[in-house]
Amino acid sequence: MKTSLLASDARTKKRNAAEARFKAYGLSAIVVAMLALAILLTSVLTNGLSSFQQTFISLPIELAEERVDKQGNRDPAEMARTTTIGYAPLLRAAIVAEVERQGLTTELSDKDLGDMISKEAAATVRNRVLANPDLVGETITFDLLAAGRIDGYFKGRVTLETAALDGNTSPEALMVAQALADAGVIETKFNWNFFTAPDASVQRPEAAGLGVAILGSLYMMLVVLFLALPIGVASSIYLEEFAPKNRITDIIEVNISNLAAVPSIVYGILGLAIFINFMEFNQSSPLVGGLVLTLMTLPTIIISTRAALKSVPPSIRDAALGVGASKMQSVFHHVLPLAAPGILTGTIIGLAQALGETAPLLLIGMVAFVREYPAAYTPEAGLFGEASTALPVQVYNWTQRSDPAFVERASGAIITLLVFLLIMNAVAIYLRRRFERRW
Amino acid sequence: MEDLTHVDRAMSTAQDIKISAKGVQVHYGDNHAIKDVNVEIDDKTVTAFIGPSGCGKSTFLRCINRMNDTIDVARVTGDIRIDGEDIYDPKVDPVQLRAKVGMVFQKPNPFPKSIYDNVAYGPKIHGLARNKADLDEIVEKSLRKAALWNEAKDRLASPGTGLSGGQQQRLCIARAIATAPEVLLMDEPCSALDPIATAQVEELIDELRQSFSVVIVTHSMQQAARVSQKTAFFHLGNLVEYDDTDKIFTNPQDPRTESYISGRIG
Helix, strand or coil: CCCCCCCCCCHHHHHHHHHHHHHHHHHHHHHHHHHHHHHHHHHHHHHHHHHHEEEHHHHHHEEEEEECCCCCCHHHHHCCCCCCCHHHHHHHHHHHHHHHHHHCCCCCHHHHHCCCCCCHHHHHHHHHHHHCCHHHHCCEEEEEEEHHHHHHCCCCCCHHHHHCCCCCCCCHHHHHHHHHHHCCCEEEEEECCHHCCCCCCCCCCHHHCCHHHHHHHHHHHHHHHHHHHHHHHHHHHHHHCCCCCHHHHHHHHHHHHHHHHCCHHHHHHHHHHHHHCCCCCCCCCCCCCHHHHHHHHHHHHHHHHHHHCCCCCCHHHHHHCCCCCCCHHHHHHCCCCHHHHHHHHHHHHHHHHCCCCCCHHHHHHCCCCCCCCCCCCEEEEEEECCCCCCCHHHHHHHHHHHHHHHHHHHHHHHHHHHHHHHHHHHHHHHHHHHCCCCC | CCCHHHHHHCCCCCCCCEEEEEEEEEEECEEEEEEEEEEEEECCEEEEEECCCCCHHHHHHHHHHHHHHHHHCCEEEEEEEECEEEEECCCCCHHHHHHHHHEECCCCCCCEEEHHHHHHHHHHHHHHCCCCCHHHHHHHHHHHHCCCCHHHHHHHEEEEEHCCCHHHHCCCCCCCCCCCCCCCEECCCCCCCCCCHHHHHHHHHHHCCCCEEEEEECCCHHHHHHHEEEEEEEECCCCEEEHHHHHHHHHHCCCCHHHHHHCCCC
């Protein structure tokens, strides 16, 4: 029977239908994935973006000598005896005076007005005074943190209705705050504190920041980079280029692949047993965290480095050996430079994975509440030995606290972490493009 | 050692013997790739290895500069001597041997570096140049010998991988002769080239005969006839026939050789 090219036969129709179906499956899978991503990002961004803004109250404070410098000798050591509790009345007086100056009438007591300022603010003022005793006796205008509920009101988290049910604030306080904001006393500004301040206690979410967590993560990444990269690359080069192919190297290879799939919490247990209990490093220290993450990252780096080395065409090795280069010269002069983009990409992806890792850090005690910046080196604690926390652990910590202000902080921390990861991946892509060479 | 080579030379009749192989066997794991090959290759001569695919001609070529050492499963037995010295002696460092026995591969494989660096790499790692001027001279001489100087002299800093296929292969030849080898092994150097580039490389091989002993593996019998003075025919791992090229192509002694060159087996 003669068939026409203009009419498609049954077989072709079936084949085309199958192809169209397959395309539709693929497309719907991508749509679902994009939708999930969009929902995740929207939820994190709507909750977290406000953490990059913070409400400040601008108040002139009279630093009365009889309060802050009882001896009157401007000696910081003597002045340090006045605790933040001693400064609180100054702040309270300042806000009461400000409310009066604005001509506002309110039923709020002086204490209630004072509670509109964050408990952290007294410490801010005290630190300024101790750093510069000449300020005593003068009236200085400070930008002070507003209390968490007031901050929440300007971000839409707290409303007059919720405030009526809230023991920590009241609708009147919010109305006073609104009036002060109209007068320009209360302002919402970019929150540098969020990136520089250490964590704060449960009562003062407005003061909590990621400073210690960012520093701790940075220290750990340095430890991981300086240990995992050389060890990983050296072992990959040995396994790929020098080691004989026999049963032992086969076993090693299988085990490396298995280690890459070991749940990260197992590395935490290992770190707890070896680095803390046996080697007696400080717990919660970035050193131990970095060592644990190094162990976790090594298989990733080894696998990607070996893949990069394998992808270098053998003709390049032949060429080098053919002109009389030794094995090591052929690897270091020719193979390694060609594999470098792949190695760098693998390392950065390994680092990004380590940066986002939480579980093993919980086991080595990095969940601790840390208010002090860890020094990179101290004689007692050694290198990276002081207690610290890390970005993902800070997220974990904050999500456990009940105050809704911490939900905002946690989401803000997630955004920060995601931005760091994006930057690292962008660097990986850039390096790959930059050093990629054709042969 | 010097004296020994002189004795060898005195013994050889028409030409100096550069490479002599006796009872060479190569195993790749269970595969017996080369079966008892005996051959004597003359100095300042082009010797062609011909034969069907998988007959072991490339394998035997790679024995001469010990490139088979890089393959784990390869095992070479027998005796291969260059100028009377056993190259499989435990005292021989393959790295030193490969500086003396240059190799050009089937596919042009320049390093992804500049043309200059490609040629200068060998002399650099072997310390053949005392200073930059020396090195420049070696690079120029090698590129001239490889008939690439006129095309490349203005773009020495541009990448070697940016050249055309034929130019790349001549660059690889320049790279191989830059280390001042005594023997040049070529493993199907023209199989990836077009006819014009092939003609250029063949012309070059003929000139290189002045300075080196050249061993070339080729699939093309016409090429063997054009460039070589001696031809060896390999079949299934055996060296079937080895004689002057003219004789092989006009009056082969072995029926297998005759079948191959007349196109009946291959």
